[in-house]
Amino acid sequence: MWTLRSRKRARLSLASQFLVLQVAVLCVVVAVTGVVSFRQSEADFSQSRGARLRAAAEALAGTEAVQDELAAPRSRTALSFYAQQRADTVGATAVYLADAEGVVFASTDPSTYDQRVDLGPGTVLDGRSWTGDISDRGDRAIAAEVPVYSNDAPVRLVGVAVVTEDYPPFTDRLRQALDDMAVFLGLGLLLGVVGSWLLARLIKRRTRGLEPAEIAALADQREALLTSIREGVVAVDGAGTVTVSSATAQDLLGLPADAVGRRLDDLGLPEPVHGLLAGTDEVHDAVVVVGGRAVVVNRNPVAGAGGTVTTLRDRTELLALESELQVRRSVTDTLRAQTHEFSNQLHTISGLVQLEEYDEVGRLIGTLSRRRAAISDEVTAKVEDPAVAALLIAKTSLAAERRVDLDLAPDTALPRVDADLSADLVTVVGNLVDNAVDAAGADGRVVLGLRLVGDEVVLDVADSGPGVPPEREAEIFHRGFSTKPADAAGRGVGLALVQVVCARRGGSVAVGRAPDGGAVFTAVLRS
Template sequence: MLQLLVVAVVLGAVAAVSIHQSTKEFRDIAGGRMLSVAESLASTPIVREQLAAPQVAQVLAPDVDRAVALSGATVAEIVSPNGRVMVSTDPTRVRGDADLGDSDVLGGRGWSGDVDIDGRRSIAGHVPILDTDGRVLAVVTVSENYPSTWMLLSDAGARLLIYLGIGAGVGAVGSWLLSRRIRRHTLGMETAEIAGLADHREALLHSIAEGVIAVGNDGRITMINDSARALLHLEPDVVGTPVAESGMDAGVREILLSPGDVEDVIVTTSTRVLALNRRSATSRRAESRGQHIGSVTTMRDSTELASMQSQLTSHKSVTDTLRAQTHEFANQLHTISGLAQLGAYDDVTTFVGTLTRRRAEISESITAHIGDPAVAALLIAKTSLAAETGVRLTLDPSSRLRALDPALSTDVITVVGNLVDNALDVSRDHGSRSITVLVRDDSTSDVPDLCVEVVDSGPGVPPEKRELIFSRGVTSKADTPGGRGIGLALVRLVSAQHGGTATIDDAESGGARFRVRMPLG
């Protein structure tokens, strides 16, 4: 209906322009003709001779009627200088007042223009009749009524009416076809239904606690809800921005632009641990059903869950250490029991002394450099666990660490524990099967910081993966679903929360060197 209304307005505008043009053309042509007829009548000798005749209306009536008959005018009159009608083709107007309008004919010049005769708009020509002295004796007026609107349209030509009819028909058919096409593209929904659907879609998306972000085939963000913007720290006007230029973390960008579907991938940003799921999106419209139109990625904040998992991992590590120590103690007790049964009491004393010295050496080698009890205990436990798995864990002699605030100590334990666990996983079957740990605080510089370095004997990390290995936690443990963990992701998260950094480079021994720096101020 709106389209038909537009067509009607256009056709009305065309008709109005046509009427205006026809009116202007009529004014120009008829005005010139009326002026010519008036000049011809004013120059007729009998008209000049009989102006003063007593029965001038009857004497000059035939000449005035002849002028009307020959020109097609509506009214022809002779008017006195004081505006009184002397002769007229309409007898009822004789001796009446004539309306000369804006005419300046009394100034002795001919004139043509619009006048009002008996309430009808007319085009008139006025010509003065002058005596030998140039004085105006009378005025000859010849006028023709303006045609009606229908006559103006008819005068514009039958083809105009045909064109208007064809235009109306084409507009109606075009509106019908356009309506069908629009309804097909909108799945048969009307505008109010589309608006309601859009409102419900926006309300639904922005009320979901999980983040939702859609990316088109061109790599641009097409939709993002409030939760996703908050999780990724993006601006409100990010829609339409290419993912590569959005400013989000590299790990998230990789998932959003990956070619296939992704399920429960752990990605860490500078402040959060996120679980991402990505699915390809296809069109559901009839004409493009099944066509790939982009992807939709959902994300949920797993920071607290990751922290709990890290704590559980730490407890599991302690349990494994205790289990290893129990196994080691059981072997040692069996040895002592056997020596006692053999009566080799001196050997028992020597064996126990050796074990005591070895334990004391391990503890002293760590506590001499590490003043924080929790970190020292962790390194002692990890040393025993490493020995059980056949890996030698050594504390760098340059290590030094004072007692830390309990909250900071907990974060340092998380960093050291995850780095050592990662090093154990990659070193147990590679190279010299050794790990070197450096923990050092520097409180003498202008910006005191804490440095943690763990060097393994594993295969190392390729340069192209060094950035992503912290964004997407990787583990070699077989019992981790999908082979993906969050240990290294937590290392980066903890360091970033303290304003620090986590980096990887090649170690001189051929493995990888993980270095974490955190400001202490």
Template sequence: MLSRRKLSGRILVSQLLILAVTSMIGFVLLAISQRSQLDHVNEQRALSIAQVAAADPQIVQAMTAGDPRPSTAGPVQAAAMRIMDATNARYVVVIDRKGIRHSHPTLTEIGQPVTEPVVALDGQDHFFIDPGSTGPSANARTPLYDASHRHIIGEVSVGISEKTVVTDLLSELKVFALYIGIALAVGVLASYALAWRLKRTTFGLELEEIAGLLQDREAMLHGIREGVLAFDQSDRVSVVNDEARRLLGLGTALGSRLEDLLPQGRLRRALAGELGPDEIHVLTDSHCLAINRMPVVLHGRALGAVVTVRDRTEMVGMLRELDSVRGLTDALRAQQHEFANRMHTLAGLLELGEQEQALDYAVELASTDRTQAAKVRERIANSLMVGLIVAKCTVAAERGVRLSLDPASKLGAEPGHLRRLLTVVGNLLDNAVDATAASSPASVELLILETPHAITVRVTDSGPGVPAEARAHIFEDGWSTRPDRGTARRGLGLAMVHRLVTRHGGEITVSEGPGAVFTVRLPLPDAEPAPLGAVFVTAPPALELEAGGAGRLTTARQNSGRTRW
């Protein structure tokens, strides 16, 4: 029947049964305890009556005289009956040392011996419940001394009927029953209030529904590919799934606060909701995470918050690469127009019959194209770095920025930190071109210097520089002075460069304006060279020179492997 009731009904009925059973058990135990207490009181009362009888002068004088034939009309019987009537005792029996009764409420028992030994001859008081010949009674026995109070000449046995104990017990149990009834009524009201409170707390859901929701929640949390964290009203983690543990590097997080799980930084502030309600992108050592925090309010009550954590490493990488490719495409489209203009000029010279002038013009164009790449080749021996720099020069020129290589630059064919260098140079050049595109004159200078102990990269631009108040935040992920451009997310490049450099024992510094100077130093030798494709490159696909230095450019992807930070 309980299984068919609602949750509140089950709780109420169960609590009522528990209250009824415990009240009954308590009442029985109380009755037993009170019966024992009343027996003890009556035993003490019987002992007091026995001591009074043992001190009665009439009984002491008669028993000291040693009347050999106790009679129903003797002084001992008369004194005992007087005491019994005065105290409402059931019996007062005076017994000599031989066990002969000298008084008894049943006259035929006077002069008859008792069946049990005379226990008070040891000089001690004795009391117990005696079944007795007249019925159960609270019995007490005390020694009877002679007139000199030096010799024990018998004992006095007094009994109080158990009927008085039952009468007293019933009168007291009525009061106890009233108290228990009041307590039971209060318990019923408290049980009803508790059942109503539990029903409200569980939103009216039954036990089977709660169990089903728990199973569904566990299956959903551990089955989705997004990290999920839930915080209670005191900002303690109440729910965390496996994906959240993997992305955030958490262990056993349940019941813990954020300050106990993560160090101070942008990630902790984003999870705590300190960076605003919008989606926040946070860069960690291994991932680029999109974090959303939403408060949970149900029926007007704030229950905490739910945070979703999504891995956007590959998507952000592809978007930034796509944005860079678009920039390069625009530059190539401009070159295509320039090339078409040159071809029209060359075709016009040939049509006019100016063959020698057309040849000179073609040789001059080829020489100009080879000069730019050759100058970079003279100082940079690595083809990937050369392609990256030439590509950046093309993009910068399209945006009206002059990008040049410092004559002091020097880089070998197989430098250490190659993949990290591509990331660092690509991001720093992108930032420098963006910063100087609106200035006049717009110029960016790159220095790459390899020594036996370190590789130094310095990017100098003619832009407005970095404000003094921004130097403390410039390497934080998400921080940027410019809005998002196209599909690329702002505020990730410098943060990624900073993490990449510091994780490999290097350092990065920035000067104050006007004109920003970013300097990166990576120590050599490279203890852990990154495999191909292991480092995300934000630069556009590099342009490699064809063998033989003919000056024709072909596009080649920098990353052939999986993109990651």
């Protein structure tokens, strides 16, 4: 597990920085929301008040007395009375009645008589009503402007009715808007701050309390580690996506360079490689063959996060040496057995010579010679490959010493094969025969068959032992499995080595049950 001790710094931690950033963003959002709400409130005020002012202006412009007086101006007092009455009715700031040129004839403010009223960008003098903002006596106001037409024929534009209302002071409008928004914005800000604080704590917990610099250091260390170790490393998350792939792993498994970030199903991997990486159970020191290489695999699930981490070691050369060592050990055991056998025979001949039983010495030597020749002739007649034939002759003597009969099946026939296949056959035959002799025990029997079928060499080794229980057939080829005593040398290697050699040759090895109850191992190697 990656660990890194956090050190105290004067600057804010990642969680604190995130909290401050979130609060700052929330404050900006609240400020923008307040401005937008204030603008919306102002627009609502303009729209609602403008409609009332326009209705008042239309009512004033539709008054017959107003129309007649503007058509022939005579009395400002009467028109001012109508203007004041309408202003009081709608609560307007000012009401103006102007002539067709926009010059005030009567209003609620006598000081504006004979002055030009601000008609804004409207087109009221063209006969169209208008509502909007104008400057009224230096103050910003909302105005409704309605044309006034004569009451006699022909109908003509005789004036303009303008009803205005000053905007409330900015502070009043702001206070009114804040009264409506304060509770909601304050509650939103409070919830946002609490949410940001909880999110900051979550980030701190998910990052194990590490700061950005420490996380970056971990990432750099991981990259350095992956590039420095010779073992391949592949990490797959719970969704089946490759998250880590070292260069060694890419070379061993044939993974593409852009495998990281892609799903295993999308990489087009061979079935053995896909199954190796997609598995979720623990694997310890399993030997698999990938692309002709013997790879030792260890796979462990990732606690909590899901997925697995798989490490791979190329042990092709090591297994080749191990295979050669097994052959040497087998040859050593065979030579030891033959030495013991020859010693006994020499002692017998020496005793007969001392007894001057020379005829018996001749008969004994002839018998031994014929027996040795018979074994050699039987083997070489069916097995033409010198290395395999020599091994079988030696194994026959070794089995005989242990009172086990080692026979060749009647259909055995093996021609001379190339040197590489011959070496692999020696490894497979030696291990299977040794296991069969051990299983058969004293007075037991082992039958070996060798056949070349097309481009495949098929090897059958049957023994008269107790056989392999069905529930253990799947585990006998695992490295380390053995029925020998705990102190037996090289235990749990032979069958695992046989499986690797067969797989590397594109073949397989399996175990079954013989008719007499013993075990039958069948190995297939491609030439």
